[in-house]
Amino acid sequence: MTARERVVALRRTLTAVLLVRAGAFGAAAVLAGVVVARALALPWPFAALPALAGAVVALTLGARVRPARSLERVALWVEERHPALRYALVTAATRGSLHDAIERQALQEPWWDEERRRLVRALAVPLTALAAAFLLALWHPVLLTRGTASTRDATRSGPTGASEGVDPLASIRVVVTPPAYAGRAVTTSDDPTSVDALVGSSILVSGVGDAARVAATLDSARRGVAPRDGRWSTSVVMPSRPSLLRLRSVAGRERLVVLAPIVDAAPVVTLLLPARDTVVRAAGGSLLLRAALRDDIGLRDAAFEIIVSSGQEENFTYRSATLARAALGGRQEGGLEVRLALDSLGLKPGDVLQMRAVAHDANTVTGPGLGSSETRALRVARAGEYDSVSVDPAPPGEPEGQVLSQRMLVTLTEALDKRRPGLARRTLISESQRIAADQARLRKRVGDVVFQRIGGEPLSEESTFGTPVGKLTPEELLARAQAATKSSAGETMDAEGDETPILAVNKPLLEAFNAMWDAGRALELGETRQALPPMRRALAAIERARQAERIYLRGRPSAVVVDVAHARLAGKDKGIASQREPRPVVDLAQRRRAESFARATALLARDPDAAADTLLVMRVGALEDAPALAAVLDDAARTIRRGDAGAIALAWTRVRRALGGAPIARGSLPAWSGAP
Known part of the structure; x- marks a missing residue:
């Protein structure tokens, strides 16, 4: 046989093998689908799906026959496995035996026997799969009977039969699964008004009825409701802030569930x-x-x-x-x-x-x-720190602690900047803002040192001068120094040249004060690279203040003696105090809560469920800034749901006291004259 005739014979064998493989895999897919449908007792529409899947598999694999129709591609396929042919077989198969040398080179290696054996081995896998599927079909395993499947389908069916008359919100069940790291057990509660759980906990809310008749929203986001084991259910993850889960049924009923997150505190x-x-x-x-x-x-x-x-x-x-x-x-x-x-x-x-x-x-x-x-x-x-000056022993000065703290902050910021490429944006912002808070506290300490040096009060809430919002210029510092030392506006403080001693001594600390402001703003935004230069400037300024000239007193300062006789009765107060009334504190949040509580009180008599929902909405807003009020609101809402009239009055009194604060105790009326 010539080389061309052998290629033609190999093409017929290759085509037959590809068709047999496609048919075997397709038939195996069909038989496997039939076995699954029988085992699960699926209805006939689902049983027809395996036949369609098998046909798709057979057609997909059968499409590989088209390239095998070309002699040139078959010859190239052989050439890939036998490089010694050097394209002689392709030339002989497409153009015929033009030269005897090409024919001898194409037939010098018995490639046809090896390729035929390889094609026969390729049929082992599909035929084995077909045989396994056939044996499984003969075994006929059954996991569910038709009656069981019918019962299951009837249970899953929606508004048919008696389920239409069932209120899906008559009773709800909440299953809370804490995060795995907490190691806590799963908890289940029926008809809760509030769910307290760790942030990230999985919350599954379910009830009896059709899922199509229930709608759920978390704050303003819509949540999906799905059927599950004959019940409706919706799942949420406990958010990081208090939220309100609102459930509505097609009958018009509404239920509210407060999601109160428990934040995992940092280690102490x-x-x-x-x-x-x-x-x-x-x-x-x-x-x-x-x-x-x-x-x-x-x-x-x-x-x-x-x-x-x-x-x-x-x-x-x-x-x-x-x-x-x-x-x-x-x-x-x-x-x-x-x-x-x-x-x-x-x-x-x-x-x-x-x-x-x-x-x-x-x-x-x-x-x-x-x-x-x-x-x-x-x-x-x-x-060089030891000398012969007699001074009272004292701990290290405040600038020493500041330079140590600023050096620590610089080191932490440099380490965070090196880790920045591998951190998520949220983690970077969190760690950077933690350093920014430490920088803000250190900046306040530097301001306290400046104003204590000039005889003023520290930069605290009780200070006459509030904590500065931004930077301080030398003029602002001098004005504060004059106010602290009770200097008049036209009076000039002690000065040498054009600069007062107040500014000369405190200029390094003022520079550090302003540099810390720039560093804190950059750290709040997570810009660690932009925060490092001002942090280093602040460190250098504190170093200069630390190494400034120091003056030691030889002994204790003399005590200031007040001439009591001269100062007595020198005031102008006549000793007659006018009657004053306490001004009411204007708090918008407290006023809104009082208005909401008034609406809940008006609803209590005619619609207790609406009054309970109003208290739950109030609890969502009170969880962050008034936890004590949130606790009594939850207790009052649960009491209303139980319908206990005596307990409702007591719970209402507790809510009113939590809103208005502790009651004011006034002195009683004096006893009548002559009364025993």
């Missing part, structure tokens, strides 16, 4: 040892670190973090390390302890060692939450 970490900041002459021996840990659900791990800063003026180096990291396995309370060898750190005079404890909880939904303790500092004093 307390550094027990060392108890305070310390200044030592030389760092040696060991230092015991001990911390107490507590979490409302469970702790994942905890560790100690240390930062060693070395250098002076503008040359500083930092080293950080993590010590005694321990896995806590979900415990609610725990402790952490390690002994730190100070000799191994190589502390030199002027070095500062900062220590704190950190802990993570096991929250995998909104966390993990991070808790940290206060930072303790151990500083090795420089030799």
Whole structure:
């Protein structure tokens, strides 16, 4: 046989094998579908689907026969498996035997036998599948009978029969599945007015009746209602803020369920040892670190973090390390302890060692939450700090604590900026805003130092000067200094040249105050890279204030003596106080709640369900800022649903007292004259 004749014979074999494979796979799919339909007792429309699926499989695989009709493609298919032919077979199959050399090269290797055996082996898988499906069809397994399937279909059917008369909202059941990390059990409650659960919990609300007759909305978002085991059901995930689940039936009935989220709090970490900041002459021996840990659900791990800063003026180096990291396995309370060898750190005079404890909880939904303790500092004093001036012993000054805290914030921001590419935007914003809150507290401390130096009050809520919203210019600082020292507007304070001593001493701290404002704004937006330059400027400014000229007094300052005789009766008050009435506090939220409660009181007599719904809507708004009011509102709504008249009056009194505050006790009327 010539090479062309062998290719033609191989084409016929290839076509037959492809058709047999397509038919075998299609028949196996049909038989498998028939077996499943019989086992589950499906009705005839579902039983026809396997036949359609088998036909689609057979047609899809049979479409591969079309390329096999071309001799050139069949020859190329052989050439792919036998590279030694060097396209001689393709030439002989398409153009005939033009030269004897091409014919001999196309037939020098017995490729036809090998390809025929390969095609026969390709039939093993489809024929095995067909045989298995055929044997399974002969076995005829049955998992459900036709009667059972009919009963199931009748149960799932909607508004047919007696189900039309059933109120789907007559009774509801709520199943709460907490997140897996909490390790809490699944809870079930019937007809609740409120559901308190951890954020991220799965909540399944169900009732008896047809799902097509119930509509559900969570706040303003519509939720799907589906049939499930002869009941309607809808599922939601506990949101992070209080929400209202509203259920409506086609008959016009409405039920409200308040979703009250329980937020997983961050771990509480307390550094027990060392108890305070310390200044030592030389760092040696060991230092015991001990911390107490507590979490409302469970702790994942905890560790100690240390930062060693070395250098002076503008040359500083930092080293950080993590010590005694321990896995806590979900415990609610725990402790952490390690002994730190100070000799191994190589502390030199002027070095500062900062220590704190950190802990993570096991929250995998909104966390993990991070808790940290206060930072303790151990500083090795420089030799030039000791002199012969007699001063009262005192702890390290406030600027020292500020420079340590600012240095810690810079280190934390740099670490967060390095991790930024691998963090989600939500996680980055959360951690950046946590650093921004620490920066804001430190900025307030710097402002307190400035105004205490000029003789004023700290920047607190009781201060005459409120906490500044933005930056302070030197003119604003001077005006505040004059007001604090009771200087008149036209009087000039002590000055040398064009600058007052108030501005000269506080200029570095004022620069740090303004730089912290810029850093805090950038951190609130999650822009860690833009926050680092102003944070470093604030650190440098605090360093300059720390190294400023210091004046030591030789002894205690003299006490100010008041001339009591001269000051007595010097006031102009006549001692007659006018009668004053307390002004009512205008609170818009409290006024709206009082109006809603008045509407609920008016509805109580004619429509108790509407009054209970009004109280539940009030509870959603009170969960965030008035938890005590939210508790009594929930109790009152449940009491109304029970229909206990005596308990309703008592619950109503509790709600009224929670809205208006504690009752005012007034003195009783004096006794009549002559009465016993």
